[in-house]
Amino acid sequence: MKPFIDRRALKNIDLSLLIILFFILIYGLTCLYSATHLQNNTTYELIFKKQLIWICIGIIALFTLSFFNYTSISRYAYLIYILCIILLIAVIFMGKHVQGAKRWISIAGFTIQPTEFTKFAIILSLSKFISSKFDLSQKNLSYGVTFLAIVIILIPAALILIEPDLGSAVVVVLIGFSMLVLNKMKLRVLLILILLVGISSPLIWGHLKDYQKARIKTFLNPNLDPTGAGYHINQSKIAIGSGEIMGKGFMKGTQTRLQYLPEHYTDFIFSHLAEEWGFVGSLTLIGLYTLLILRCINIGLKSKDHLGYNLSIGTALLFFWHSAINLGMVTGLLPVVGVPLILVSYGGSSILTAMASLGLSLNVAMRRFLYR
Amino acid sequence: MHQEKPKIGNIFQKSVLLLLICIFAIFSLIVVKLFFLQILEGEKYRQKSEGNRLKVFEIPPVRGPILDRNGYILASSDVSFSLYIIPSECKPVMATTKAIASIFGVESDYILNKVKKGKAANPYSPVLIKKGLNIDQITVLLSHSFELPGIHIEETSKRAYPLGDFMSHVLGYVGEVSKKQLEELSSLGYKMGDMVGKMGVERLKETTLRGTKGGSLIETDALGRMVREVTKVPPVNGETVSLTLDYRLQEIVEAELEGIRGAIACLDPKNGDVLAMASAPSFDPNLFVDGISGEVWNSLLSDPNKPLVNRVVSGLYPMGSVFKVVVAIAALEEGVTDEKEMVNCTGSYRFGNREFGCWKEHGHGPVNLRRALVESCDYYFYEMGRRLGVDKISLYANLLGLGSLTGTGLLEEKEGIVPSTEWKRKTLKTPWYPGETISYAIGQGYLAITPLQVARMFSAVSNGGLLPKVRITMAQEEENPKEVKLPIKTETLRVIRDALWGVVNEPRGTGTKSRVEGWDVIGKTGTAQTRSVNIVEKDINRVPYHLRDHAWFVAAAPKEDPQLVVVVLVEHGGHGGSAAAPIAKRIFEWYFRGNTG
Numbered sequence: 027m028k029p030f031i032d033r034r035a036l037k038n039i040d041l042s043l044l045i046i047l048f049f050i051l052i053y054g055l056t057c058l059y060s061a062t063h064l065q066n067n068t069t070y071e072l073i074f075k076k077q078l079i080w081i082c083i084g085i086i087a088l089f090t091l092s093f094f095n096y097t098s099i100s101r102y103a104y105l106i107y108i109l110c111i112i113l114l115i116a117v118i119f120m121g122k123h124v125q126g127a128k129r130w131i132s133i134a135g136f137t138i139q140p141t142e143f144t145k146f147a148i149i150l151s152l153s154k155f156i157s158s159k160f161d162l163s164q165k166n167l168s169y170g171v172t173f174l175a176i177v178i179i180l181i182p183a184a185l186i187l188i189e190p191d192l193g194s195a196v197v198v199v200l201i202g203f204s205m206l207v208l209n210k211m212k213l214r215v216l217l218i219l220i221l222l223v224g225i226s227s228p229l230i231w232g233h234l235k236d237y238q239k240a241r242i243k244t245f246l247n248p249n250l251d252p253t254g255a256g257y258h259i260n261q262s263k264i265a266i267g268s269g270e271i272m273g274k275g276f277m278k279g280t281q282t283r284l285q286y287l288p289e290h291y292t293d294f295i296f297s298h299l300a301e302e303w304g305f306v307g308s309l310t311l312i313g314l315y316t317l318l319i320l321r322c323i324n325i326g327l328k329s330k331d332h333l334g335y336n337l338s339i340g341t342a343l344l345f346f347w348h349s350a351i352n353l354g355m356v357t358g359l360l361p362v363v364g365v366p367l368i369l370v371s372y373g374g375s376s377i378l379t380a381m382a383s384l385g386l387s388l389n390v391a392m393r394r395f396l397y398r
Numbered sequence: 399m400h401q402e403k404p405k406i407g408n409i410f411q412k413s414v415l416l417l418l419i420c421i422f423a424i425f426s427l428i429v430v431k432l433f434f435l436q437i438l439e440g441e442k443y444r445q446k447s448e449g450n451r452l453k454v455f456e457i458p459p460v461r462g463p464i465l466d467r468n469g470y471i472l473a474s475s476d477v478s479f480s481l482y483i484i485p486s487e488c489k490p491v492m493a494t495t496k497a498i499a500s501i502f503g504v505e506s507d508y509i510l511n512k513v514k515k516g517k518a519a520n521p522y523s524p525v526l527i528k529k530g531l532n533i534d535q536i537t538v539l540l541s542h543s544f545e546l547p548g549i550h551i552e553e554t555s556k557r558a559y560p561l562g563d564f565m566s567h568v569l570g571y572v573g574e575v576s577k578k579q580l581e582e583l584s585s586l587g588y589k590m591g592d593m594v595g596k597m598g599v600e601r602l603k604e605t606t607l608r609g610t611k612g613g614s615l616i617e618t619d620a621l622g623r624m625v626r627e628v629t630k631v632p633p634v635n636g637e638t639v640s641l642t643l644d645y646r647l648q649e650i651v652e653a654e655l656e657g658i659r660g661a662i663a664c665l666d667p668k669n670g671d672v673l674a675m676a677s678a679p680s681f682d683p684n685l686f687v688d689g690i691s692g693e694v695w696n697s698l699l700s701d702p703n704k705p706l707v708n709r710v711v712s713g714l715y716p717m718g719s720v721f722k723v724v725v726a727i728a729a730l731e732e733g734v735t736d737e738k739e740m741v742n743c744t745g746s747y748r749f750g751n752r753e754f755g756c757w758k759e760h761g762h763g764p765v766n767l768r769r770a771l772v773e774s775c776d777y778y779f780y781e782m783g784r785r786l787g788v789d790k791i792s793l794y795a796n797l798l799g800l801g802s803l804t805g806t807g808l809l810e811e812k813e814g815i816v817p818s819t820e821w822k823r824k825t826l827k828t829p830w831y832p833g834e835t836i837s838y839a840i841g842q843g844y845l846a847i848t849p850l851q852v853a854r855m856f857s858a859v860s861n862g863g864l865l866p867k868v869r870i871t872m873a874q875e876e877e878n879p880k881e882v883k884l885p886i887k888t889e890t891l892r893v894i895r896d897a898l899w900g901v902v903n904e905p906r907g908t909g910t911k912s913r914v915e916g917w918d919v920i921g922k923t924g925t926a927q928t929r930s931v932n933i934v935e936k937d938i939n940r941v942p943y944h945l946r947d948h949a950w951f952v953a954a955a956p957k958e959d960p961q962l963v964v965v966v967l968v969e970h971g972g973h974g975g976s977a978a979a980p981i982a983k984r985i986f987e988w989y990f991r992g993n994t995g
Contacts, residue, residue, distance in 0.1 A: 267443025305436040327407040
């Protein structure tokens with residue numbers, strides 16, 4: 027691996043991606059500051075400092091991953107993938123219990139969420155696998171490659187489901203299958219898979235935890251139990267709706283400041299943002315995400331090779347599915363499944379994964395004119 | 399170095415287009431949802447978030463006192479102590495509630511349920527356990543406060559009637575607003591558990607006495623803990639209500655009613671002020687303040703003596719011979735007789751094929767109007783009744799305020815019945831029989847009036863024809879007491895007053911037992927048959943005359959410048975002259991002795 031960057035690559039650094047990222051990070055930190063500095067309650071103030079540290083680590087990861095040639099990085103794809111699988115198994119056996127699920131693992135004093143890293147591993151290893159097995163002259167992805175790719179997706183997805191973390195499992199599956207579709211997977215395979223999910227969903231329902239069933243039932247009818255399972259979504263809607271057009275203003279969101287909104291700095295941080303910044307603020311964030319996603323897609327399309335295309339498209343999908351599911355969840359379009367708002371919600375593993383993925387995209391952009 | 403560019407962009411163009419459509423669709427859906435939440439329904443959610451955050455705690459006003467005309471306190475607001483429990487602090491809940499229950503001697507489940515209910519609503523908000531703690535209970539609670547976590551004794555104001563059952567019918571009482579009342583009163587800011595006047599002046603002057611609730615707007619967090627007080631509006635305490643009654647006269651009057659069933663009212667005939675008003679038996683309004691037990695309430699309701707009824711304004715009675723005053727006025731005014739005409743009383747008046755007896759079995763012999771009133775000759779008034787007819791009599795009865803509200807405003811006051819041909823046709827769907835006029839002329843039959851109406855009528859007779867509006871409370875602002883000048887000749891009333899003087903002061907008068915040495919008392923006795931209210935019985939004369947009669951006496955003094963009208967009704971007291979007149983005499987004696995020093 028060449029240790030350092032080519033001068034020409036540095037010249038091609040994608041500034042627009044970095045600028046969009048900068049705005050998202052600043053916006054996110056502003057919201058997190060307000061969400062953690064409450065009236066008469068200092069218990070959350072440390073969260074903001076921790077997030078700052080994680081973002082610094084994320085920025086280091088972003089640049090590190092963009093400095094090394096992505097083709098070299100892809101050599102470690104399967105190693106990273108296997109490491110993640112081991113971590114996921116470790117979580118199942120020695121993870122920390124939080125709300126009936128094991129999602130966190132402590133390593134050297136850090137609490138990490140292997141689920142998040144798995145998303146990065148899936149993007150990396152699927153990109154590597156497909157681009158090495160798929161000849162660009164072929165019309166479609168062959169059945170053999172499709173099958174193996176599905177295995178690569180489903181092994182970690184199944185482990186995540188065992189934790190159980192339905193939301194992340196869904197995100198992993200969506201990213202993986204979207205990547206397959208974007209690599210000319212046969213549509214008939216997709217249809218068969220959708221059919222299979224349809225048939226097996228009653229089986230899945232039987233294996234869901236009670237709280238997950240309650241959340242899905244609540245999603246179907248939020249007024250079923252407004253103080254219990256419906257509490258989250260009702261308070262979230264009140265927070266979002268009460269922001270109206272212009273919002274209540276920075277540090278003035280009563281739903282958060284008085285702690286009516288649960289998980290206000292993690293999964294439900296968008297509700298807090300929408301309360302303080304209103305419809306205008308909500309649109310601004312969605313706009314920033316859209317720009318970031320489009321930028322990544324653009325990088326993918328302009329990439330010099332298939333691997334670069336897959337890496338950048340994978341990053342775009344990570345951002346797209348994460349934001350879509352989180353926003354759908356907090357606005358009541360989807361059941362509450364526990365997916366963080368990427369780059370804005372508090373969480374080191376999530377930040378690190380997002381920044382590392384963007385590092386890959388940046389990497390691809392920098393090297394689009396460079397051929398070895 | 400440069401190879402042919404593998405056109406990645408071209409190869410995956412279609413797939414990426416699909417992705418773009420997908421992104422556009424999903425993000426649009428989210429934006430539309432946000433549009434609905436934040437713009438279309440934003441106002442609704444804004445209100446919900448305010449409702450989440452802001453809670454109103456009421457600060458009750460202190461109820462205004464009720465004073466007599468001299469400023470003597472009749473109803474006041476005392477400090478009271480109530481026990482509250484804060485559910486979140488009440489641990490262990492079982493042991494604590496059990497200990498508290500043993501202090502009050504109630505089932506521990508009763509208290510446990512209250513705490514649990516409160517905990518479900520808001521564990522940080524105090525739950526009312528008991529009002530009106532006595533000093534022993536407070537001592538025990540405070541000395542064990544360490545073993546009773548979460549208890550909290552709060553000072554509130556409470557209605558108190560320092561004189562117990564004194565003047566209770568006039569004052570009325572307050573009680574917790576009932577569910578039924580709440581439907582009407584909730585728009586005025588009443589809530590469950592609020593006190594409201596339920597009778598008497600407490601009910602009449604509710605809006606004056608009640609004051610205005612204050613409140614503080616508290617911002618609370620999701621756990622119900624107070625974050626800060628947003629605004630505070632202090633309560634406006636209720637205003638003072640002064641009665642026209644004089645507690646000293648009332649004391650005399652109530653002492654006279656000791657041990658009997660009856661009613662007494664004293665009016666100032668010049669302006670209609672009620673100076674005393676008593677109904678017996680009485681009740682203690684303090685019973686209602688802390689919430690009356692079902693047992694006590696039922697015993698009050700089912701008591702045959704009806705202690706809760708203010709007989710002065712709600713008791714309906716036949717008027718008996720007191721009504722002869724009305725008939726006499728009607729006869730003179732209508733010209734069916736004059737002062738001099740003599741009617742020969744034979745003791746039995748024949749009308750159609752029926753005989754109507756005079757109370758004096760062998761008759762009074764020839765009597766004129768004056769003698770007929772003095773000796774209360776029934777025969778004479780049978781004849782006047784026949785000459786006048788029911789409607790002419792009722793015209794004068796109505797003029798003199800009988801059968802209508804007296805003006806006190808008391809909500810429990812009744813109008814009563816002054817019958818007429820039209821009234822009978824409308825309510826009973828039968829025509830008026832001429833025979834009914836004969837008994838009506840001596841105050842029997844359908845006639846049903848309240849003692850206060852009698853006092854008001856007598857005020858007009860004694861003061862020369864001014865029918866006052868009866869007042870029970872002093873006017874808040876300068877208000878002209880509405881008096882009605884009756885279209886009755888002064889000469890007529892003078893003749894009547896002379897005769898009524900004779901009732902009290904002439905040897906054969908029926909009311910001589912009310913004679914007060916040195917004062918010219920005028921009055922009229924009455925002995926009313928109770929059976930007359932039984933309208934099923936058509937022939938009134940078949941009922942024995944002496945059975946269960948109510949004794950009436952109404953009087954005014956002094957004759958030339960009347961200062962006091964007294965009406966006395968003793969239920970089933972027998973003859974008015976012997977049962978009611980002596981009571982009036984003692985009231986006059988006290989009153990005039992007091993007023994002349």
